[in-house]
Amino acid sequence: xxxxxxxxxxxxxxxxxxxxxxxxxxxxxxxxxxxxxxxxxxxxxxxxxxxxxxxxxxxxxxxxxxxxxxxxxxxxxxxxxxxxxxxxxxxxxxxxxxxxxxxxxxxxxxxxxxxxxxxxxxxxxxxxxxxxxxxxx
Numbered sequence: 609x610x611x612x613x614x615x616x617x618x619x620x621x622x623x624x625x626x627x628x629x630x631x632x633x634x635x636x637x638x639x640x641x642x643x644x645x646x647x648x649x650x651x652x653x654x655x656x657x658x659x660x661x662x663x664x665x666x667x668x669x670x671x672x673x674x675x676x677x678x679x680x681x682x683x684x685x686x687x688x689x690x691x692x693x694x695x696x697x698x699x700x701x702x703x704x705x706x707x708x709x710x711x712x713x714x715x716x717x718x719x720x721x722x723x724x725x726x727x728x729x730x731x732x733x734x735x736x737x738x739x740x741x742x743x744x745x
Contacts (some may be wrong), residue, residue: 635697646691659686 630715639658648655664680675682728736 620742631664631701632694632698635701636694639690639694639697643693657690659689660684 645655646658646705648659650659658672659670660672660675661683662680663682664678666678669675669678672682672684672686672722675684693726726734
């Protein structure tokens, strides 16, 4: 492995990391700003990302931000659901991307050059000679 191949791999990896980060932001925005509000509207609870289960002793705060400010226990199940959906979308996209790359590689792979026909076995050669001799009669 020479220096050039190592540099190429590092550049490819850097580009992949940058693109992955940008893709992650796009997916997060899709989930946070589009999917979760739609799911919340369908469920009649507002945005699912803001949903939480209050475990504190005081009365339940109106918002997740207010619950965080109290310092009392709560379960932010909406944020967990949102993060899980983010992960599933990114995992599916990466799976499809790798599947596509592998399929492209297999299509682009060099196919072995066809080998010239090997001479036929001795018995086949003799049978052909007999056939040709009979046809000449």
